[in-house]
Amino acid sequence: MTIVRTEKLCKVYNPDTVPVHALNNVCIEVDEGEFTALRGPSGSGKTTLLNMIGGLDKPTEGKVFIDGHEISSMKDSKRIDFRLQNIGFVFQHYNLIPVFTAAENVAFIMMLQGRDKQEIRKRTDKLLDQVGLGDRKDARPAQLSGGQQQRVAVARALASEPRFILADEPTANLDTEAAMNLLDIMEKMNREQNITFVFSTHDQRVIDRARRVVTMVDGAIDQDEIQDPDKT
Amino acid sequence: MKTLLTLSWRNIWRHPARSSVLLAAVIAGLWAGVVTVGLVNGLMQQRIDYLIESEITHAQVHHPEFQAEGYSWLYIPDHAEIVEWLENDERVVSFTSRTITDGMLQSPIKTSGVRIRGIDMPSETRTTNFHDNLVAGEYLDSDIRNAIVIGERLADEHNMELGNRVVLTFEDVDNELTSASFNIVGLFRSASTDYDERNVFVRADELNALLSDTPVHHEIGIMLTDETRAAEVVDALNSEFSGIRAQTWRQLSPELSMLVELGGVMVVLITLIIMLALAFGILNTMLMALFERMREIGMLLSIGMSRRRVFGMIMLEAGILTIAGAAAGMILATLSIQYFSDRGLNLEMFAEGAAQIGFDHIIYPTLSVAEYITILAVVVMITLLASLYPAFKGIRINPLEAARDA
Numbered sequence: 001m002t003i004v005r006t007e008k009l010c011k012v013y014n015p016d017t018v019p020v021h022a023l024n025n026v027c028i029e030v031d032e033g034e035f036t037a038l039r040g041p042s043g044s045g046k047t048t049l050l051n052m053i054g055g056l057d058k059p060t061e062g063k064v065f066i067d068g069h070e071i072s073s074m075k076d077s078k079r080i081d082f083r084l085q086n087i088g089f090v091f092q093h094y095n096l097i098p099v100f101t102a103a104e105n106v107a108f109i110m111m112l113q114g115r116d117k118q119e120i121r122k123r124t125d126k127l128l129d130q131v132g133l134g135d136r137k138d139a140r141p142a143q144l145s146g147g148q149q150q151r152v153a154v155a156r157a158l159a160s161e162p163r164f165i166l167a168d169e170p171t172a173n174l175d176t177e178a179a180m181n182l183l184d185i186m187e188k189m190n191r192e193q194n195i196t197f198v199f200s201t202h203d204q205r206v207i208d209r210a211r212r213v214v215t216m217v218d219g220a221i222d223q224d225e226i227q228d229p230d231k232t
Numbered sequence: 233m234k235t236l237l238t239l240s241w242r243n244i245w246r247h248p249a250r251s252s253v254l255l256a257a258v259i260a261g262l263w264a265g266v267v268t269v270g271l272v273n274g275l276m277q278q279r280i281d282y283l284i285e286s287e288i289t290h291a292q293v294h295h296p297e298f299q300a301e302g303y304s305w306l307y308i309p310d311h312a313e314i315v316e317w318l319e320n321d322e323r324v325v326s327f328t329s330r331t332i333t334d335g336m337l338q339s340p341i342k343t344s345g346v347r348i349r350g351i352d353m354p355s356e357t358r359t360t361n362f363h364d365n366l367v368a369g370e371y372l373d374s375d376i377r378n379a380i381v382i383g384e385r386l387a388d389e390h391n392m393e394l395g396n397r398v399v400l401t402f403e404d405v406d407n408e409l410t411s412a413s414f415n416i417v418g419l420f421r422s423a424s425t426d427y428d429e430r431n432v433f434v435r436a437d438e439l440n441a442l443l444s445d446t447p448v449h450h451e452i453g454i455m456l457t458d459e460t461r462a463a464e465v466v467d468a469l470n471s472e473f474s475g476i477r478a479q480t481w482r483q484l485s486p487e488l489s490m491l492v493e494l495g496g497v498m499v500v501l502i503t504l505i506i507m508l509a510l511a512f513g514i515l516n517t518m519l520m521a522l523f524e525r526m527r528e529i530g531m532l533l534s535i536g537m538s539r540r541r542v543f544g545m546i547m548l549e550a551g552i553l554t555i556a557g558a559a560a561g562m563i564l565a566t567l568s569i570q571y572f573s574d575r576g577l578n579l580e581m582f583a584e585g586a587a588q589i590g591f592d593h594i595i596y597p598t599l600s601v602a603e604y605i606t607i608l609a610v611v612v613m614i615t616l617l618a619s620l621y622p623a624f625k626g627i628r629i630n631p632l633e634a635a636r637d638a
Binding site: 051054056057076077080081083084085087088089091093095097098099100104108109111112113156157160 | 235527538
């Protein structure tokens, strides 16, 4: 089942001064359960594409459909709510709320969704256990390592039970061990719970673990290949 | 809501020093506002009370032209009937009749123009408390014939002291010049040095003996049960008696009335300046806090926190600080007002200047409950208004900030 579909997606920055064509007629489909990496050199448009799919930015031309809903034409407030209910985000810089504990960071998004307190508590504990941080749930981000923070970010992204998770350079700030650990968790969730992951990356370690690798060059898709799952 | 409150509360204490500065600004703003209003109120009220209680009284009766001309023959007609009317009016607490003329005070070294006030001791002390201003000697209850009480300042200028004699020269009711020697029995010091230089007190009967064959009265000072009824008493007197002019203290002393209004304007101006400083302080601190959290707010918007909630979060932060600051500021201000209203704020360094314009250098601040509430409301409103700009700026943050490099 297709979750994400883009139609001739174009994005031009500074159209009136010095136009920069970040995306050129990008058409891509992501099916449920995919573990997809967007790769490409800096400026190739992978983060821009991720932002369009995530509804964080609007395309200059073209459309983005998530589960059949066209989010590119949604009003800002509707798009925010759509993101809350359907999309999980993992950022390169973790972006946890520094004044909240790991558990509160995970629980926060469910509170925004207006879920029941008991359900929130149970799910928070479960998710933190899944990312191997059951014993650090009361720690604040400053008390966690980069790898641990990123695992909290993954748990937070999963908390809202999104249709898919977008991760922008999730391992860029992590050492090899932390990166591998994070990838193990993400891959396990993808395999066991059929959670869809789309990430932009430069990191060969991530690319090697992806089952689908989309290569972008100059704002367009250059290659779209399925990797041998046995390779990982 | 609870989550937002928790988030806002913790955000406040993310930088305790900065939040403390903001808190201190609110406390200081409120304290300064309350104390300033209290002091200006106190200053004005003291001046008004002093003038009313020591001299002007709530209402006065004169010959219609006496105040403009000042001649001794412009005395109050039908004085006995007016006195009888006043004695029978329940709104009147007390009254006193004064015999007044302008003249010259002569000492061996100098001559000064003075207003000679002939007073009836028993009724004057019942009606006013001017006798409290006596700083040396005795009041006019002395046995000495032709006793005079003069201002300490006037005595200094004439190099005179208690027991010395001065000569008063003035026109009697027949327009004839009259002179008499008076013995200085007392010295007074009122709130105004100008007044002290220009007014002397003698006994009314002794002055009357020099002015006219029959006693004349130029002024009746009236104290009422309620100052707010002055206008109606004055109207009643004016309609009851012809050939007189009764006036309220506001009409008698328009400069005093203006002072009250000026005081109000000053209070508004000073409070406005304090509030503006407070507003910019808050604006600056809130903006700093916002700029520092651009990426974090971008992240909140990315993961699905509505802009309404982001706005609420920022306003809650400002609101919590405002409520805490306003509460602390109000307690501090109330304690300060209470402390100084008991003991007075002694501005001795300005005593001379204050005395020249008729103000006491010890100020007893006063503040009504309505003024407390108004200042509190203004501070809370200013703080919240100053937070609106950062809050609106906060909701305009692009969620893409979340992905930006540090």
